[in-house]
Amino acid sequence: QVQLVQSGAEVKKPGASVKVSCKASGYTFTGYYMHWVRQAPGQGLEWMGWINPNSGGTNYAQKFQGRVTMTRDTSISTAYMELSRLRSDDTAVYYCASDVAYCGGDCPPPYYFDYWGQGTLVTVSS
Amino acid sequence: DIQMTQSPSSVSASVGDRVTITCRASQGISSWLAWYQQKPGKAPKLLIYAASSLQSGVPSRFSGSGSGTDFTLTISSLQPEDFATYYCQQANSFPAFGPGTKVDIK
Numbered sequence: 108q109v110q111l112v113q114s115g116a117e118v119k120k121p122g123a124s125v126k127v128s129c130k131a132s133g134y135t136f137t138g139y140y141m142h143w144v145r146q147a148p149g150q151g152l153e154w155m156g157w158i159n160p161n162s163g164g165t166n167y168a169q170k171f172q173g174r175v176t177m178t179r180d181t182s183i184s185t186a187y188m189e190l191s192r193l194r195s196d197d198t199a200v201y202y203c204a205s206d207v208a209y210c211g212g213d214c215p216p217p218y219y220f221d222y223w224g225q226g227t228l229v230t231v232s233s
Numbered sequence: 234d235i236q237m238t239q240s241p242s243s244v245s246a247s248v249g250d251r252v253t254i255t256c257r258a259s260q261g262i263s264s265w266l267a268w269y270q271q272k273p274g275k276a277p278k279l280l281i282y283a284a285s286s287l288q289s290g291v292p293s294r295f296s297g298s299g300s301g302t303d304f305t306l307t308i309s310s311l312q313p314e315d316f317a318t319y320y321c322q323q324a325n326s327f328p329a330f331g332p333g334t335k336v337d338i339k
Contacts, residue, residue, distance in 0.1 A: 142328075144277075152269075152277065152320055152330040168327060169234070202276055207288075217265040217283070217324030223276035 109133040111203050111224035118230045124191040127227045129203030136184035137161040140206040142220055143177065143188045145199040153199075157218065158186055161211060193231045200226040235259050235323050237331035245339040252308040254334045256321035261301045265324040268297055268306045271333075272317045281306065282324075311336070 114128040129141065143155040156167035158177040165177050176189045186203055204220035236259040246252050256266065264284040269277040279288045281297035284304055294309045308315055316338055321331040 151333045152271075152322075154322075154328045154330065166326070204276075207279065207282060216326050216328075218328050219267045219279060219282040219322070219324055220269075220277070221279055221288075223278075226276055 109205070109222045111205065111222055113201075113203060113224040113227045116228040116230070118232065119193050121194055121231055121233055123193050123231075124189060125193060125229050126187055126189040127201050127203075127229070129186045129188070129224050131184045131186070131205065134205070135209075136179075137181055138209045138211055139221075140210065140214055140218065141177075141179070141186040142204045142206065142218065143175075144202045144204055144220065146202070146226075147196070147199040150199075155188070155201075157206070159213065160186060162213070164213065190229075193229075195231050198229065198231045200228050202226050234327055235262060235325055235329060237321055237323055237329055239319075239321055239331035239334050241334060242332065243335040243337065245337055246311050247339045248311055248313055250311045250339075252311055252315075252336060254306045254319055254321075254336075256299075256304040256306070256331050258302045258304075258323055262323045262325060264300045266297075266299070266304050267322045267324060268295075269320045269322065269330075270315075270317045271320065277320065280319075308336075 140157045142157045160179045179186045203224040205222045207219040207221040266284045268281040271277040285297045318335045
């Protein structure tokens, strides 16, 4: 069965960086875009961007441009999301989510989020 | 960017009730809309995609409709496990979610 297993909770100081991992199993990792979505405490969902695990191509939400980097290691079917220059309002649960559509190359929209990781709580506090 | 709104922000209902949630996009998105269910402490779950297509394994009491800018999610007969928060999501190049609608027990 499809599983996305994320790394554990992190506590970081303002200005630091955090890198969250998402290990996929049960499907062809390179065939589905991986998205990252975050949720601040008590708040709604916010899309951060996607990575094409096949090519390594990325697309980030404008809000996170310059601060987020999404990468992948196909040898271990793992995607990563690194967020730098952390602020207190980056405190949130960060989710990875695989796209619903198989696409072996560059995938145009629409983008829907099918399988989700369990979430990683990142706390930013001095 | 395309903004999403939802109404109501919360609704109180009883088991067996019909519940309808509305989602509006700031510009036309064709049928590129999804609905998710989220329970406290859990990841969201995809219910509906392409405005009206039921995701595999989702009960048929959930249905979606609409196109362009106005969409609805309907739960035909609310079950105890349906008390949750529901989000719509536009599926464009830069996806975005609505603010959510909490369905709680009346």
